[in-house]
Amino acid sequence: MKYLKTRFQWIRWAVHIGALLPLVVLIVDALSNHLTFNPIQAATQRTGDTAIILLGLSLACSPISTYLNWKDAVRLRRTLGLYTFIYAAIHLWLFVGADYGYQFNYIVPEFLQKYYLWVGLPAFIILLALAATSFRGAMRWLGKRWKRLHRLIYLGAILAMLHLALVIKGDALRLSGDAWKPLLAGIIIGTLLILRVPRLRRALLSLRHKPVAPAAVQLASPPAESTLVKN
Amino acid sequence: MSTNWKPDKIRSSDITPEAVYLNRRQFMKGAAVFAAGAVLAACAPQIAPQAPTPLPAEVGAMAGQKDELGDPLTVYAAVTGYNNYYEFTQSKEGVAGLAHDFKTRPWTVAVGGLVNKPHTYDIDELIKRFPVQERIYRLRCVEGWSMVIPWRGFPLKQLLAEVEPTNAAKYVRFQTILDPQQMPGQSDPSFPWPYTEGLRMDEAQNDLTLLTTGVYGQDLLPQNGAPIRIVTPWKYGFKSVKAIVKIDLVADQPSTLWPLTAPDEYGFYANVNPNVPHPRWSQSTERRIGDADRRPTLLFNGYADQVASMYAGMDLHANF
Ligand code: HEM
Numbered sequence: 054m055k056y057l058k059t060r061f062q063w064i065r066w067a068v069h070i071g072a073l074l075p076l077v078v079l080i081v082d083a084l085s086n087h088l089t090f091n092p093i094q095a096a097t098q099r100t101g102d103t104a105i106i107l108l109g110l111s112l113a114c115s116p117i118s119t120y121l122n123w124k125d126a127v128r129l130r131r132t133l134g135l136y137t138f139i140y141a142a143i144h145l146w147l148f149v150g151a152d153y154g155y156q157f158n159y160i161v162p163e164f165l166q167k168y169y170l171w172v173g174l175p176a177f178i179i180l181l182a183l184a185a186t187s188f189r190g191a192m193r194w195l196g197k198r199w200k201r202l203h204r205l206i207y208l209g210a211i212l213a214m215l216h217l218a219l220v221i222k223g224d225a226l227r228l229s230g231d232a233w234k235p236l237l238a239g240i241i242i243g244t245l246l247i248l249r250v251p252r253l254r255r256a257l258l259s260l261r262h263k264p265v266a267p268a269a270v271q272l273a274s275p276p277a278e279s280t281l282v283k284n
Numbered sequence: 285m286s287t288n289w290k291p292d293k294i295r296s297s298d299i300t301p302e303a304v305y306l307n308r309r310q311f312m313k314g315a316a317v318f319a320a321g322a323v324l325a326a327c328a329p330q331i332a333p334q335a336p337t338p339l340p341a342e343v344g345a346m347a348g349q350k351d352e353l354g355d356p357l358t359v360y361a362a363v364t365g366y367n368n369y370y371e372f373t374q375s376k377e378g379v380a381g382l383a384h385d386f387k388t389r390p391w392t393v394a395v396g397g398l399v400n401k402p403h404t405y406d407i408d409e410l411i412k413r414f415p416v417q418e419r420i421y422r423l424r425c426v427e428g429w430s431m432v433i434p435w436r437g438f439p440l441k442q443l444l445a446e447v448e449p450t451n452a453a454k455y456v457r458f459q460t461i462l463d464p465q466q467m468p469g470q471s472d473p474s475f476p477w478p479y480t481e482g483l484r485m486d487e488a489q490n491d492l493t494l495l496t497t498g499v500y501g502q503d504l505l506p507q508n509g510a511p512i513r514i515v516t517p518w519k520y521g522f523k524s525v526k527a528i529v530k531i532d533l534v535a536d537q538p539s540t541l542w543p544l545t546a547p548d549e550y551g552f553y554a555n556v557n558p559n560v561p562h563p564r565w566s567q568s569t570e571r572r573i574g575d576a577d578r579r580p581t582l583l584f585n586g587y588a589d590q591v592a593s594m595y596a597g598m599d600l601h602a603n604f
Contacts, residue, residue: 089377090366090573091429154577159569166561220564222427222546231374232474 061125068129072136075103076143097147101220104140105213105238107133112210112245119254120261131187134206138184141177169219172212179209207249210242342501351420351432353586355572358431360500362573367507368425369526370475371460371467383506386466388527391511397457397532400448407511411497413446414438418501419494421517423524424556424585428565430572435515436498441489444533449485453533456488457481458514458525475545481525482538482552483516486594492517492587518587520554551604555595556585560604 079099082088089095111133117126153160164170183203185191192199218235247253343360350356357363367379393410396402405413416436424430444456462478464470470477487493494515497504504510509526516523522542542550549563558568558581569578584591595603 090362091376091571093571094427094429152571152578153569156578159566159578162568163566168563222564 061128064125065129065132068132072107072133075099076140093147093152097144097152100140100144100147101217102234104137104144105217105242107137107140108210108213109238109242109245111137112206112242116245116248120248120257134180135184135187138180141180145177169216172219173216176209176212176216179205179212183209207246210246214238214242340500340502346434346501349420349434351422353422355422355432357420357434358573363431363433363500364505364507366573368427368521369469369507369509370472371469371477371479371527372507373469380505380507382468386506386510386527388506388511391529393512393528393531395443395447395531397534398450398453399533400450401446403447410443410512414442416497417494419515421492421494421515422585423515423517423521424570424581426520426522426550426554426562426565426567428567428570430570430581430585432572434500435494435496436501437494437496437515439491440493440495440514441491443495443531444489447533449533452535454485455534455537456483456485457530457532457534457538458483458528459530459532460525460527461529476541479525479541480538481514481523481540482534483514483523484537484594487516487591490591490594492590518556518584518591520556522550523554553595553600553603555591555600555604556581557583557600557604559583560601 079088079096083092083096111130114126114130114133118124149155149160153163164174183206186195186199186202195202214235217238221231221235248257339360346357348356365380366376368376369379369383372379372382389407391407392404393407394402394404416438418434418436420432420434422430423433440456458481460479461467462470464477469475483493496509496513496515497511499505499508504513509524512528513526514524514528537552540552542554543552556567561567566578566581568581570581571578582588
């Protein structure tokens, strides 16, 4: 996959455009009267869906770099993570500002009452904390703690999945109703999280190296090991 | 562009043709969605408004009508273009298109069960059987949105009287047609098709319970449940079962689709009640389709005078 490296700038641009496109489409639809007769609900659903897709993509970066050996993938992780936060922030604003008009006498009971918000709010706070510390200055300031802090994304992803499972119409646990979205998200994000379990990762990577001649394995192993440590 | 834009300032349905008025309101709402402000608002005038589709004459004749609380009818385009009808699709805006060619003739409604005079009615016979009435009802969806809709039909109690329920009859069970050929959503195995709904005998005999055959002055459209449906305006919309082929009088409380699908969320009674929360949507407030702001939800959707006595002494939290 070496050729991708030289085209990395193109890919970065494609990521920016791809991540902004849903927002542009949303704004155009909103202004041109194409956002259903219940535009706030439609916008809330679209921004939520976009956020969880971007979250999945940002979680895919590290497994792609380890398993597919495309090291540059991790360089897209921060961008994707920041866009996840941006959509989640719009999603939250749509709820608090557009839907409830900042009427906290209505909003507070909702947050106290609804399980999907008990998990959605911490998920958002995690995204906010990670976005706020995603810059070089914060990285330097936090030092070793930065990495520990950013591991919270695993928790954030699980909470966001729970939010989705609780917010659909039906019963996701019993797979009745509109269960396909949380099911799909659960399978994809669950796989991406499981692929990080160190023992599984070592096992899978050694499997990949098996067919190669013994001499080549010895050469290939050290760099593979170091990726493990780095990511 | 701010979110506290007040719809009443430009509520001008009386002087503006409805389709034009709808577009403008929709635009205002859309813009309110994004407080991105002047930049975005500046782009808006360049987007050409959609050509207004001509409305049926009966619809125009209803312009300016209000419900008894003083709220205007929800625009025709929303009533006929924003429908929860999972038999066709879960996309509310997709229903009208998919239901367009739905065959409502020939059609029969079999009324039976615990009755002395079971009878299978041909739909045209049934529609003409009782004098029809126009009723303007609020519709409150469990998802937290609402409409005001002019229906046409006759009280269910008239039909029930004709078939003579026996003393053993305690509930009425309704069933929607099962026809996956015409209703693609019925191929979705996550729901226990066909749609069934039910009412307690006194609820079924309440004068508000309307066996409905028309909307907005015309025959019911397929997306609104043609050829015949129930409307119970004090209950969440999912109780108002559509495209009915079977009505049975039964002794026990029937199992119905939504409580079967998610028993913790949807109860048999499903009375509109701002004090009984739902795990997802706010039941204390609602958005009237076309409004920018939420409004408080009324107990029994504002029909407490006519229905509250049926539930006297009942725990409405346990019997949600
Ligand atoms: C405090 C924070 C949050 C609030 C108040 C919130 C609010 C909501 C609401 C009200 C809905 C339901 C819309 C409807 O169907 O009527 C929803 C759905 C959703 N939310 Fe959130 N949310 C929050 C955080 C998040 C986060 C952090 C994510 C993901 C990263 C997320 C992803 C989703 C998804 C995927 C849906 C489903 C949309 C669909 O039905 O297609 N939400 N959220």
